[in-house]
Amino acid sequence: MGSSIQKAIALILSADRELLNILGATARVSLTSSVIALLIGVPFGIALGACRFRGRGALVVINRTLMGMPPVVCGLLFYMLFSGVGPFRHLKLLFTVKLMIIAQVVLITPIVVGNMETYVAALAPSLRETARGLGFGRGKRFLLLVNECVYPIFSVYLLAFARAIAEVGAVSMVGGAIAWKTNVMTTAIMQYTNRGNFTLGIALGLILMALSLLVNVALSLLQRRLSR
Amino acid sequence: MRIAAFTKTYKGRLVLNMPETTLADGKITAVIGANGSGKSTLARVLSGIETADRKLHPLSGVAVGYMPQKSYAFRMSTERNIALNGGDAARRERLMNALRLQALGKQRAKKLSGGETAKMALARILMGRYELLILDEPTAAMDMESTLAAECLLADYCRESGCTVLLVTHSIQQARRLADEVIFLHKGEPVEQGETSTVLSTPAQPLTRRFLEFYGL
Numbered sequence: 001m002g003s004s005i006q007k008a009i010a011l012i013l014s015a016d017r018e019l020l021n022i023l024g025a026t027a028r029v030s031l032t033s034s035v036i037a038l039l040i041g042v043p044f045g046i047a048l049g050a051c052r053f054r055g056r057g058a059l060v061v062i063n064r065t066l067m068g069m070p071p072v073v074c075g076l077l078f079y080m081l082f083s084g085v086g087p088f089r090h091l092k093l094l095f096t097v098k099l100m101i102i103a104q105v106v107l108i109t110p111i112v113v114g115n116m117e118t119y120v121a122a123l124a125p126s127l128r129e130t131a132r133g134l135g136f137g138r139g140k141r142f143l144l145l146v147n148e149c150v151y152p153i154f155s156v157y158l159l160a161f162a163r164a165i166a167e168v169g170a171v172s173m174v175g176g177a178i179a180w181k182t183n184v185m186t187t188a189i190m191q192y193t194n195r196g197n198f199t200l201g202i203a204l205g206l207i208l209m210a211l212s213l214l215v216n217v218a219l220s221l222l223q224r225r226l227s228r
Numbered sequence: 229m230r231i232a233a234f235t236k237t238y239k240g241r242l243v244l245n246m247p248e249t250t251l252a253d254g255k256i257t258a259v260i261g262a263n264g265s266g267k268s269t270l271a272r273v274l275s276g277i278e279t280a281d282r283k284l285h286p287l288s289g290v291a292v293g294y295m296p297q298k299s300y301a302f303r304m305s306t307e308r309n310i311a312l313n314g315g316d317a318a319r320r321e322r323l324m325n326a327l328r329l330q331a332l333g334k335q336r337a338k339k340l341s342g343g344e345t346a347k348m349a350l351a352r353i354l355m356g357r358y359e360l361l362i363l364d365e366p367t368a369a370m371d372m373e374s375t376l377a378a379e380c381l382l383a384d385y386c387r388e389s390g391c392t393v394l395l396v397t398h399s400i401q402q403a404r405r406l407a408d409e410v411i412f413l414h415k416g417e418p419v420e421q422g423e424t425s426t427v428l429s430t431p432a433q434p435l436t437r438r439f440l441e442f443y444g445l
Contacts, residue, residue, distance in 0.1 A: 126300050129277055130349070133294030134313050135356060148303050 008203035018179070019203065026184040028097060029171065030164040033104030037160050041109045042153055045116025050124045050145055060117065066110035075173030078103045082174070095176040100184070103170040108160045115159065119152045120145065154223045161215055165208065229253055229360060229392050231287060234280035236266075236273055236416075244269050244416040246286070251360070251409070256386055256393040258407035258424070260400060262439065266416035267396045268297065271364045274394065293358035297365050299349030301337035306348050309337045315355035323351040326377055342369040350378055354385050361385075364396045379406050400443045404428055412436045 011019060048059060080086050082094040093099040127148065131141045168186035175182035177191055185204045192201040229251040236244035244266040251257050259267045272278040274287055275294030302309050306329060310320050324330045327347040332340065337348060346369040353361065363382075367375040383406060386393050397403055403410055403424060410427045412420045412435075420427055420436045431437045 126296075126298065127302075129294075129296045130300035132277060133275055133296055133362075134353065135291070135293060135358070144302055150303070 004198045004202050005206075007199040008206055011199060011203045012207065019200070019207075021180055022183050022185055022188045022204065023207065025097060025182065026165065026186075029100050029104060029184055030161060033101045033108060034157065034160040034164045036101070036105045037108035037112050037164075038153070038157050040105070041112025041160075042116055042149070042156070044109075045113040045156075046120050046145065046149060048113065049117040049120025050128075050142075063110050063113050063117070067114045069107065069110070071107055071167055071169030071171075072173065074103055074107050075170035078106075078170070078174045094174065095178060095182055097175070097182055100171045100175040100182060103174045104164050104167060107167065107170055108163050111163060112156050112160050115156045116149070116152065120149065123148060151223060154219050158216060158219055162212060165212060229287075229290070231274065232284065234273065234284050234286045236269055236278070237281050242416060244273065246270065246418065249411070249418065249421070251392050251394060253392055254386065254390045255408040256382070256395055256406055257409040257411060258395045258397055258403035259411045259413060260397060260403055260439075261413035264415075265413040267413055268364055269416075270413065271362045271394065271396050272296075274360070275362050287360065291357070291359045293353055293356050293361045295349055295353045295361075295363045295366055297368065299345060299352075301340060301345050301348065303338060304336070305334050306337045306340065306344075307333040309348055310352045310355060313352050313355040320351070320355060323354055323381065326381055327351055327374065328377070343371060343374060346370055347374055347378070350381070354381060357389060358391055360392045360394065362394045362396070365398060366395070367402065368398070375402070382406065400428065400440065412439065414439070 048056065048063070078099060079094070082088050082091065082099060093102075124145065127145060128141060131144055136144070166186065168190065171177075171182075171184055172187045172190070175184070175187065177183050177187035183191070185208050189201045189204050189208075192198070192204070231246065231249040231251065233248045234244075234246055235242060259270060261267050269278070271294065273280050275292050276285065277294065277296075280286060302312065304312075307320070307324070310324065310329075311317075321330075324333060327350065329344070329347055329351060332344060332348075337345070340348060346366065350363075350366050353363070366382075367378050370378060379402065382393065382395075385391065395403075395407060407424045409422065410420075410424045411418050412427065412431075412433070414435050420431060420433045422432075427436065428440065431440060
């Protein structure tokens with residue numbers, strides 16, 4: 001175990017080309033999918049938390065169900081839709097990074113929506129009452145609500161990114177873990193472990209943890225600076 | 229100011245049954261009563277936060293300002309929270325000085341204590357111009373010194389702007405100090421309304437008398 005970690009560190013320091021390729025694919029899939037999920041999920045989550053309309057309860061339940069969707073089910077769904085017998089086969093997206101991103105967005109967006117909805121639903125009544133009492137119109141009330149959501153957006157992004165970077169089920173099914181093309185860190189760790197190549201597996205694991213730590217620290221610092 | 233008759237029902241339970249009522253224009257009317265008598269519901273319906281039964285609005289075409297029991301401090305400085313409601317810088321300064329908020333102007337409003345938040349919220353609502361201003365226990369979280377300062381500001385606001393004020397309060401002493409008229413609510417119905425000195429010293433209704441006896445009046 002100790003020698004494997006030493007070898008892994010040496011591999012990281014040597015800037016191994018395969019390792020860099022896996023790292024690049026991982027960054028592309030995780031960052032793109034988490035940002036897209038944030039752009040879709042935040043407005044939808046705010047609207048769901050702040051507005052009262054017929055069918056809202058049903059939408060909340062559906063979203064919570066989607067939050068718990070197993071990644072392999074999502075992967076299976078996309079595999080069936082885009083495989084040689086699926087309705088979207090002509091798009092030729094199966095085993096591409098693009099489809100991995102789409103599958104990740106579908107998995108992560110409900111998490112963003114759910115977290116934003118919970119946060120906004122808790123503060124909206126009191127905020128709305130005060131703002132309406134002051135005679136503010138809908139537009140100003142909405143802007144004030146968005147202003148209240150700056151910190152939760154940071155936390156929700158962290159959550160989305162963590163889910164994206166650690167996800168393995170869906171990306172392995174729709175990406176196929178093809179070396180030099182769609183292999184990301186999680187799928188590569190599985191592959192190398194199955195082959196008995198623990199050194200590369202541990203190296204990737206270490207990078208995965210370090211990346212997660214880096215993103216968390218960067219966003220926490222930014223959040224602290226904004227709160228001053 | 230005329231308030232049309234209305235009722236308010238929660239889950240089949242009648243919580244407020246208001247006949248047509250008149251508020252003295254440009255004066256302060258205090259609403260007193262025990263817990264659950266419908267004081268806050270009255271304030272919320274008149275301010276439009278809640279709708280009366282059959283979606284009636286008892287006040288139509290009146291510019292209403294409303295300060296809830298627990299006012300929200302927006303994520304910005306105390307000064308900016310107050311400035312949100314318009315008004316000029318001189319007036320803001322005057323209100324902040326009177327409520328001893330000047331040292332907290334640059335501080336984040338979320339970090340204020342309960343009493344300070346109430347003072348900030350009062351200064352904020354007094355920056356606006358309304359025909360009817362409804363305040364739901366605005367001084368409940370304040371100390372005595374701040375309460376007296378807030379009462380002075382409220383009386384000045386009423387006199388200077390000609391605004392009618394409806395003040396929901398638990399404090400009979402506050403009603404006595406500040407209000408021109410009093411409405412006594414009991415189980416969602418106004419039992420007695422009249423000049424403060426008359427209602428509080430020689431109440432006409434036995435229910436009002438019994439309520440005031442609890443306060444040793």
